[in-house]
Amino acid sequence: MALKLKAVEYEFVETDPYNKNELLLKTNPVHKKIPVLIHGDRPVCESLVIIQYIDDVWGDGPSILPSDPYQRSLARFWAAYVDDKLLPLFKELKEEKDKDAKKGIIKKMSENFILLEDAFVSCGEGKGFFGGDEVGYVDIVLGCFVGSMRAIEIVMDVKFLDKNTSPGLVAWAERLCADSIVKDVIPTTQKLIDFIAARAQQKA
């Protein structure tokens, strides 16, 4: 999404995270995880670090982080919050087999979304995205989950974002999915549903 925003051309190397290849192990020996951005011959790891790097290097394009230092810090804060609080819950949800336990995790996630609703209102200053009029850092960091959330909502017949408690985020998710930065980049809902089903079968 960040590369699309900056109109940077890149080569995408599909890697199976469950069957790691040599390139991944060589470029991220510390964590052995995707994503890894390889710029020239230098690897950059960790998605939040990579997005900030892209913003730093391709300074001519639209900014990903806000220009005001305080707003930048708040954006970093919320991005870290998504990574530290929401992401582990997503992972737990994927691993959890018991339906009731899954519902418990979704409830916890909804509580986090209520907090993020407040963040959306204050960071976005009443505009369409966390970044204001345009997609920004927090939109990307949170937005990358929107596709998976849609798929899980269909598969499990649940709702992550409630119109009553997070109306701003419900509208934000629609707006984000319609934006070319997201639409042309994230996998289709059907592809994600198929992926979830395939993984569930593999584990069974």
Next chain:
Amino acid sequence: MEKSNKGVKLVGFWVSPFVQRVKWGMKLKGIEYDYIEEDIFNKSPLLSQLNPLTGKVPVLVHDGNPLPESAIILEYLDERWPHAPLLPLDPYERAQARFWARFVEEKILESTRLAALRSEGEIQEREVKLAIEHLEKMEEKLGGKSRFFFGDDTIGYVDLMMGFVAYILPVWEEITAVRILDAARFPNLAAWKNNFLNHPVIKDDLPSKDEMLTYFQWRRKVNLKKI
């Protein structure tokens, strides 16, 4: 509410390594600020108001705007007060610094703190082993070439994030009688520790060792439900 919102305030707790990082950052940049000591076991309404989400210290308040999280505060200091930069100026080096700072926080701090304050027996042994593995990566990063991480001869962001290893880890090792940072095994880190503790900004601004010993001994007992 404050009558004057102008200026810099830091809300902290005397023994917190997270607060200490911010104090060092401000001292390196010569930023004047008012320090507000907070009893984290008896939090004031001020802290709840400034950091409603986690209620933790440090919180920096600049011209009335609150900002929590030490790593984020340090980046903010760099952006507002760009002289004496803490992070490297080159984008690739900055990315590396941010990567390693997260590693320090998520791996080294986690494992050493768990080993020292929250575990015993087999779990503690496992955490000690993990901590040593993680430290090996920092040892390799130093490579015996530079006095500090990334800054070569200048103390910077990753050094401040690692700082607790220099002055708190020895206290933790003492209270648990485990050895994590063995100078013979980690000569580069031992040299870095020495350089760090002797830096003019660091050496006069550390909590008392005796007070830290008492405090952390108490924390370990509470965490292991021995009191």
